[in-house]
Each structure stands twice: as structure tokens, then as C-alpha cells.
Amino acid sequence: MIQAICWVLVHSLWQGLLLALAGGAVILSTKRAAAALRYRVLCGLSGVFLAGMGLTFYYEWTIIPWSGNGSDRVGAVRVDWLEDWCSAHAVQIVGAWLIVTLLKSVRMAAGFNYIRRIRRQGLISPALWVERVQELSRQLGVRRPVRMVESALLRVPIVIGQLRPVIYIPLGLINHLPASEMEAVLLHELAHIRRYDHVVNMVQQVAECLLFFNPGFLWISSVLREERENCCDDMAIEHTRDRVEYVRALVRFKEHSLRGMALAFPGNKRQLLHRVMRISRQENKTLSGKERLVLLGGCLALLCLLAAIRPSYPRRSAKDRPVEVQLVKSRLVQVPANLVAVLQERQQVAQNMEWVQTQLVRLRHRSGAKRRNATVKKSEHAQNPEQAERDQRQADQQRTEAELRAQADQQAQADLNRLQADRDRDQAARDREQAERDRRQAEQDRLQAVRDRQQADRDRAQAELYRQQADRDRAQAELNRQQAELNRIKAERDRQKTKNN
Numbered sequence: 309m310i311q312a313i314c315w316v317l318v319h320s321l322w323q324g325l326l327l328a329l330a331g332g333a334v335i336l337s338t339k340r341a342a343a344a345l346r347y348r349v350l351c352g353l354s355g356v357f358l359a360g361m362g363l364t365f366y367y368e369w370t371i372i373p374w375s376g377n378g379s380d381r382v383g384a385v386r387v388d389w390l391e392d393w394c395s396a397h398a399v400q401i402v403g404a405w406l407i408v409t410l411l412k413s414v415r416m417a418a419g420f421n422y423i424r425r426i427r428r429q430g431l432i433s434p435a436l437w438v439e440r441v442q443e444l445s446r447q448l449g450v451r452r453p454v455r456m457v458e459s460a461l462l463r464v465p466i467v468i469g470q471l472r473p474v475i476y477i478p479l480g481l482i483n484h485l486p487a488s489e490m491e492a493v494l495l496h497e498l499a500h501i502r503r504y505d506h507v508v509n510m511v512q513q514v515a516e517c518l519l520f521f522n523p524g525f526l527w528i529s530s531v532l533r534e535e536r537e538n539c540c541d542d543m544a545i546e547h548t549r550d551r552v553e554y555v556r557a558l559v560r561f562k563e564h565s566l567r568g569m570a571l572a573f574p575g576n577k578r579q580l581l582h583r584v585m586r587i588s589r590q591e592n593k594t595l596s597g598k599e600r601l602v603l604l605g606g607c608l609a610l611l612c613l614l615a616a617i618r619p620s621y622p623r624r625s626a627k628d629r630p631v632e633v634q635l636v637k638s639r640l641v642q643v644p645a646n647l648v649a650v651l652q653e654r655q656q657v658a659q660n661m662e663w664v665q666t667q668l669v670r671l672r673h674r675s676g677a678k679r680r681n682a683t684v685k686k687s688e689h690a691q692n693p694e695q696a697e698r699d700q701r702q703a704d705q706q707r708t709e710a711e712l713r714a715q716a717d718q719q720a721q722a723d724l725n726r727l728q729a730d731r732d733r734d735q736a737a738r739d740r741e742q743a744e745r746d747r748r749q750a751e752q753d754r755l756q757a758v759r760d761r762q763q764a765d766r767d768r769a770q771a772e773l774y775r776q777q778a779d780r781d782r783a784q785a786e787l788n789r790q791q792a793e794l795n796r797i798k799a800e801r802d803r804q805k806t807k808n809n
Contacts, residue, residue: 423468
């Protein structure tokens with residue numbers, strides 16, 4: 309189970325890279341398409357990615373057999389060093405993923421608890437906007453009743469609930485904004501209800517909690533959030549029929565955020581700029597230079613991965629040959645050449661044993677049939693003595709033949725056992741020779757280690773001698789320097805004396 313989860317996490321990285329490349333292609337090819345089309349295509353790609361992860365888990369858990377620590381995976385593609393490392397550290401990888409996932413789950417649970425507090429505390433219903441919310445709901449085709457309330461716990465307008473949706477507005481926001489801008493806010497939030505974005509956002513949050521390590525999926529998820537807001541912008545503009553007024557509303561909300569009131573529409577300053585440019589130019593956002601560079605690097609990494617993988621040996625059917633021969637045959641490159649003949653002989657012995665067992669089963673069936681025939685003939689012999697005598701002679705002859713066949717089978721079985729014993733003895737002798745070679749090699753390694761240690765001691769002693777010699781040389785140089793200084797002073801005195809004379 310742990311190995312399967314580990315490999316699902318590992319495979320999700322290159323699958324997320326494929327998702328990011330496909331999403332980048334969609335973004336480049338839908339520059340002038342409707343935001344709803346781009347959103348649906350990206351949602352479909354994300355769904356395919358999540359379904360692919362599910363199929364990968366099913367494949368790893370039920371189809372691929374594991375042996376040992378998971379390094380012998382049959383029927384898949386391999387990158388040896390990566391597979392060995394991941395298989396050896398599967399418990400640590402899954403443990404770290406589980407710890408971070410639990411921490412993120414706690415954070416998500418705290419968010420749900422905050423939403424629960426919002427629904428129960430500090431609610432004030434604005435009576436003037438109740439009828440207007442119902443009218444806007446009917447215009448957008450929202451069939452469920454929608455309520456709008458103010459909350460002192462909020463800084464941004466949000467929608468909570470899908471079956472009984474409620475629009476929560478920060479307390480005092482209605483009094484600070486014109487009616488047209490407030491209607492833009494309501495249309496935007498009602499568009500989220502109309503599109504069932506609450507359900508999609510829940511699935512997206514759970515997926516981000518589980519795939520926090522996957523940069524490709526996280527990038528597509530952020531793009532989905534931006535496109536979701538763009539879709540709601542388009543629906544709001546379609547009903548307001550005034551792009552300039554809607555853009556002015558976005559700018560006014562940003563001004564209120566700078567004065568302490570949070571931005572009514574989600575997104576940071578750069579995202580607001582992109583939304584305004586998209587509405588004014590009527591074209592979708594394309595990839596930035598940094599995103600193009602990252603996707604190009606991901607494409608190169610994917611090509612390197614495809615060049616590095618190699619198929620492992622396919623799984624053979626158990627009907628064709630014994631399982632022991634299958635596992636050894638799959639690694640003939642690592643098996644010494646003299647053992648190949650032994651494996652072939654073992655296969656031949658196994659086939660001979662199957663033939664002997666088949667013959668024994670046939671003899672048992674024949675003996676049972678003969679006993680039944682003997683019971684029938686006994687009643688006939690009582691009426692016909694001559695027939696009974698002939699049957700007796702025939703039975704004696706068949707019994708003699710059966711004894712001869714049994715002796716032949718026993719002799720064949722004994723020969724097979726003797727041949728197997730000879731092979732086992734030869735194998736044991738080879739194992740002993742290998743053990744002796746390993747022992748001699750270990751002894752040689754120990755002697756070499758002793759010699760290396762002795763050489764290291766000699767090198768240390770020689771280094772100590774060099775250090776002492778260097779100390780003596782420094783002392784001698786200091787003496788020479790002092791002597792030179794004395795000579796200089798003496799020469800100076802002699803020169804002074806000569807000058808005085």
C-alpha cells in the first residue's frame with residue numbers, strides 16, 4: 309500500500325507537468341475565445357489528471373506485482389536510480405506527504421470553522437436590498453432563493469452554501485457604494501451561485517491539499533480561479549450591458565480597499581489590472597514570458613525523462629514455465645553463463661516430473677476401473693468357469709505388466725532424484741568455492757586496510773618530520789635575520805666612526 313501511494317505521488321509530478329503543458333497550449337490557443345470555454349476546457353483537463361492519478365493507483369496496487377522492497381516492478385517503465393531511491397525511501401516519502409497533508413487539512417478545517425462562525429454571528433439583514441437581490445436572481449436564472457446579509461466578521465463579499473445560498477456583505481459596504489456598483493457586486497456573486505462554483509471550489513481545495521507538492525497542478529488551479537472570476541465578470545457585464553460602468557466599479561472597489569475597505573472582488577493588484585485590461589480589450593490573458601520559460605523548461609525535462617526511461621522485462625504466464633525460471637530468466641544478464649544450463653536442466657526435470665505424475669494418475673484411474681470390472685466379472689465367472697480361468701490369466705498378465713511399469717517409474721523417479729541431488733551437490737560445491745573466494749577477498753581487503761593504515765602512520769610521521777624541519781628552518785632564518793641586523797648595526801657604527809675620524 310505504501311509503495312503504491314509513493315509511486316502515485318511520484319507519477320503525479322510528470323502527469324502534472326503534462327497537465328501544465330496542455331493548459332499552456334489551451335491558454336495560447338484561446339486568446340480571443342470566451343472565458344467560459346477556456347474554463348470548461350481547463351476543468352476537463354484537471355478532471356482527466358485526477359482520473360489518471362486514480363488509474364495509476366489502481367495499476368500500482370492491483371496489477372504491478374511487488375517483490376522485496378519494491379525494486380522489481382514488472383511490466384512498467386524504469387529509471388533505475390530514481391526507482392531504487394523511491395522504493396527504498398517510500399515510507400519516508402509517504403510519511404512526509406501525510407504530515408503536510410494533515411497540517412493543510414487542519415488549516416482547511418479552521419477555514420470551515422470560520423465560515424461557521426460567520427453564519428451564526430454578527431448578521432444584519434438589509435431590508436432595502438432583499439427585493440433587488442430576488443430580481444437579479446431571476447435575471448440570472450438562479451432558481452433557488454438567495455438571501456443577502458451583512459456581517460461584521462467579513463472584509464470581502466462571499467457566497468456560502470449551494471442548496472440555500474447566502475451572500476454575505478461586509479458591514480457598512482452598502483452605505484459607502486453607489487447602487488450601480490453594489491448591483492455589480494451582487495451580479496458577480498450571483499453568477500458564482502448560477503455556475504455552481506462553490507462545489508468546484510470545494511473539490512479544488514481538497515485536491516490542492518493533497519497535491520501541495522505538484523507545481524503543475526497548482527498553477528492550473530490558480531489559472532482556474534482567475535478564469536472563474538472572468539466568467540462571472542462576463543455574466544455580470546452581459547446583464548449590466550455597460551463595460552465602462554463595470555470597469556469603473558472595479559476601480560472604485562480598489563479605491564475603497566486602499567482606504568481600509570477590502571476589495572470586493574477577489575484577487576491582488578496585478579490580477580485586478582489583468583481583469584480590467586481583459587474587459588477593455590475583450591481578449592483573454594495569455595502566457596507571460598516567465599510562464600513560457602518555465603513551460604519550455606518543463607517540456608525539456610519531460611523529454612529527458614522519456615529518453616531516460618526503459619521498459620522492464622514483461623511478465624510471463626505461469627503456464628509456460630515455473631515461476632523460479634521466470635524470475636531468473638528475466639535477469640540473464642546478471643546470471644553467470646554456467647548457470648543457464650542448470651536452469652534449463654531444472655526445467656526439463658520439472659517437465660519430467662509432471663509427466664510421471666500424469667502417468668501415476670492414469671494408473672490410479674485404471675486400477676479403480678479394474679476393481680469395478682472385477683466385481684462385474686466375478687458374478688459372470690460363477691456361471692462360466694472357463695471364462696473365469698481366461699480372465700484370471702489375463703489379470704495375472706496385466707498385474708505383471710503393471711508391476712514392471714511401476715518398477716520402471718520408480719527407477720525413473722530414482723534417476724531424477726539422483727540427478728537432482730548431483731546438481732544440488734554441484735551447486736553447493738560452487739557456493740562453497742564462492743564463499744572461499746569471498747573469504748580470501750575479505751582477508752585481502754583486511755590486509756590492504758592494515759597496509760593503508762600503516763602507510764597513513766608513516767605519512768603522518770613524515771609530515772611531523774617536515775613540520776619540525778620547517779620549524780628549524782624558521783628558527784635558523786630568524787637567527788640569520790638577527791645576525792644580519794647586528795652586522796648592519798656594526799657596519800653603521802664603523803661608518804660613523806670612520807666619518808668622525
